[in-house]
Amino acid sequence: MTYLAKRLLTFPLILLGVSVLVFLSIRLIPGDAITAMLGTEAGMLTPDQRASLAAYFGIDKPIWSQYLSWLGGLFQGDLGISKIYAKPVMTVILERFPLTLELALLSMVIALTIGVPLGVLAATRNGRPSDLGVRLLAMIGQSTPSFVLGVLIIFVLSVYFGFVPAMGTFTPLFQDPLANLGQLIFPAITLGFAFAASVTRISRSAMLDVLSEDYVRTARAKGVSTMSVVWHHALPNALIPVVTLSGVEFGYLLGGAVIVEQIFALPGLGRLVLDAIGQRDYALVQGTVLFIAFNFLVVNLLVDLAYAVLDPRIRLGGR
Amino acid sequence: MRILSALFRHPSGRIGVIIIGLYLLAALLAALGLTPHNALKMFAIDRMKPPSSTYWMGTDLLGRDTFSRLMLGIGQSLNIAFAAVACAALAGTTIGLLSAWWGAPWDGLMMRIMDVLLAFPAILLALLIIAIVGPGTFTSVTAIAIVYTPIFARVVRGPALSLKQRDFVDAARTFGSSQRYVLTRHLLLNLVAPLAVQVTLALAWALLTEAGLSFLGLGTQPPTPSLGLMLAESKNLMQQAPWLMLFPALTIMLGILGFNLTGDALRDILDPRTQGRTA
Numbered sequence A: 001m002t003y004l005a006k007r008l009l010t011f012p013l014i015l016l017g018v019s020v021l022v023f024l025s026i027r028l029i030p031g032d033a034i035t036a037m038l039g040t041e042a043g044m045l046t047p048d049q050r051a052s053l054a055a056y057f058g059i060d061k062p063i064w065s066q067y068l069s070w071l072g073g074l075f076q077g078d079l080g081i082s083k084i085y086a087k088p089v090m091t092v093i094l095e096r097f098p099l100t101l102e103l104a105l106l107s108m109v110i111a112l113t114i115g116v117p118l119g120v121l122a123a124t125r126n127g128r129p130s131d132l133g134v135r136l137l138a139m140i141g142q143s144t145p146s147f148v149l150g151v152l153i154i155f156v157l158s159v160y161f162g163f164v165p166a167m168g169t170f171t172p173l174f175q176d177p178l179a180n181l182g183q184l185i186f187p188a189i190t191l192g193f194a195f196a197a198s199v200t201r202i203s204r205s206a207m208l209d210v211l212s213e214d215y216v217r218t219a220r221a222k223g224v225s226t227m228s229v230v231w232h233h234a235l236p237n238a239l240i241p242v243v244t245l246s247g248v249e250f251g252y253l254l255g256g257a258v259i260v261e262q263i264f265a266l267p268g269l270g271r272l273v274l275d276a277i278g279q280r281d282y283a284l285v286q287g288t289v290l291f292i293a294f295n296f297l298v299v300n301l302l303v304d305l306a307y308a309v310l311d312p313r314i315r316l317g318g319r
Numbered sequence B: 001m002r003i004l005s006a007l008f009r010h011p012s013g014r015i016g017v018i019i020i021g022l023y024l025l026a027a028l029l030a031a032l033g034l035t036p037h038n039a040l041k042m043f044a045i046d047r048m049k050p051p052s053s054t055y056w057m058g059t060d061l062l063g064r065d066t067f068s069r070l071m072l073g074i075g076q077s078l079n080i081a082f083a084a085v086a087c088a089a090l091a092g093t094t095i096g097l098l099s100a101w102w103g104a105p106w107d108g109l110m111m112r113i114m115d116v117l118l119a120f121p122a123i124l125l126a127l128l129i130i131a132i133v134g135p136g137t138f139t140s141v142t143a144i145a146i147v148y149t150p151i152f153a154r155v156v157r158g159p160a161l162s163l164k165q166r167d168f169v170d171a172a173r174t175f176g177s178s179q180r181y182v183l184t185r186h187l188l189l190n191l192v193a194p195l196a197v198q199v200t201l202a203l204a205w206a207l208l209t210e211a212g213l214s215f216l217g218l219g220t221q222p223p224t225p226s227l228g229l230m231l232a233e234s235k236n237l238m239q240q241a242p243w244l245m246l247f248p249a250l251t252i253m254l255g256i257l258g259f260n261l262t263g264d265a266l267r268d269i270l271d272p273r274t275q276g277r278t279a
Helices: A003-027 A033-044 A047-057 A063-075 A089-124 A129-143 A146-160 A177-211 A214-221 A226-254 A258-263 A269-278 A282-310 B002-009 B011-031 B066-102 B106-118 B122-133 B137-164 B167-174 B179-215 B227-237 B243-270
Strands: none
Touching: A003 A063, A003 A282, A003 B106, A003 B122, A033 A047, A089 A129, A089 A177, A089 A226, A089 A258, A089 A269, A089 A282, A129 A177, A129 B243, A146 A177, A146 A258, A146 B179, A146 B227, A146 B243, A177 A226, A177 A258, A214 A226, A226 A282, A258 A269, A258 B122, A269 A282, A269 B122, A282 B122, B002 B011, B002 B243, B011 B066, B011 B243, B066 B106, B066 B137, B066 B179, B066 B227, B066 B243, B106 B137, B122 B137, B122 B179, B137 B179, B167 B179, B179 B227, B179 B243, B227 B243
């Protein structure tokens, strides 16, 4: 069986596993659902009232039956009702998702714009001071947690420029593109920095591999200019691992940059999970976590498909 | 010892080992109570003092010495990172080895379970675990360990599968060596190199995740000092007392850098094919 067919067949299985894990983990939380929903008022319920509420929400049934009915709801896009927002969980998620998606895209653009040229530069100057400089910068970038960089950016902006980035609100892109960019640019730089460092490292190492290949030597021997060898012959092949890395990182970012959204007070998916955990809105925790894991899996699958298109050895089951 | 001297000869390995050495020393001194000041004691008269000869890294809002708190914080972060990575390495290695050894159908089942765990971004899985167990030091260790177990399982399973096919393993089985002996002596010992690299890199991630969880208020709980918590507390005071933010930020960065540099150097030393390939 080819690698791709295997990958496509295991995808629904893993998705099912993820749904079981999310469902069971929420049920492992100490305390029952009625107390979580009503808080201290749950203590005033008579046993009869409690039993009828349990029957109403279906939590008196065995766990497997609860899971099946939850799964049935999932197929219809029903993730339950959020306690804190008093709205369907799916509606709340879809309200927050555009911000997270835009932030992830913007961070990726920043990372690729900086990372690929730096990686190529370092590889073509292997061992020289500029290569060492790029490698050092990349290592520092990878070792700087986003929350450290985020706090440092806010510090520099507020102390040295007297400027505090707009926080707490979000203007949709199509409503006011400039205001939108003003709100997202610093969080995107924060996320894009470490991402760029990974892209730099992987582009450099892939370029070094490709530059030592026979076809590159042949192109050089034919008298093709260095620029053309690097950008036309070597780079397209060196980009394959960059595509994989960017896809995986993008998948992570779609899960909401929990900490960066928290620092810049952005109402995205990551912050939604955090708030839902803090306020014990379990339907929301369950729905959001599942939505994020689903996105992550889909992006990873797409990356594998793209990888197979770019590298025929994988498509033919050579891996 | 041979590895340590090889690390010292490697340019980035040397810097990494020195940083880790200094952090271990700070943690050890803090554990022995040898901090310049009592890290938990509040000196009301010395609130928010900038760095000076008395308080090398200044004091916080409650008049506690930042340097002493950083020393304790390093100890706390390293404790959590070491405990979590030890658990993840033990569980992941066992799962990876047994999966490769037993083959189908256990291999498929174990690896699909690992795939399910890998389907969650690390911090999200950690948050889910915290939602179940509640925040705290023990939860941080559990969460980080569970997040990194599948990575160790994968790192071990691949090479273990190819080692299983090797002649010396067949020979050992033919001579009647027990399953346990073959697994530990022939498979595990040959996996020490990739495991050592993975452990060092996982320690960098664990430090990062621990600091991140504490930054969100979901990891180490006050009054125990923690690097992430100190950084989070400094956020509202950055204009009046920037040292409260800068020192914890640099300490977190340097710690992660130390483990990353050592991990990369180890990879270079143990796998000569990657020499100079990692940036």
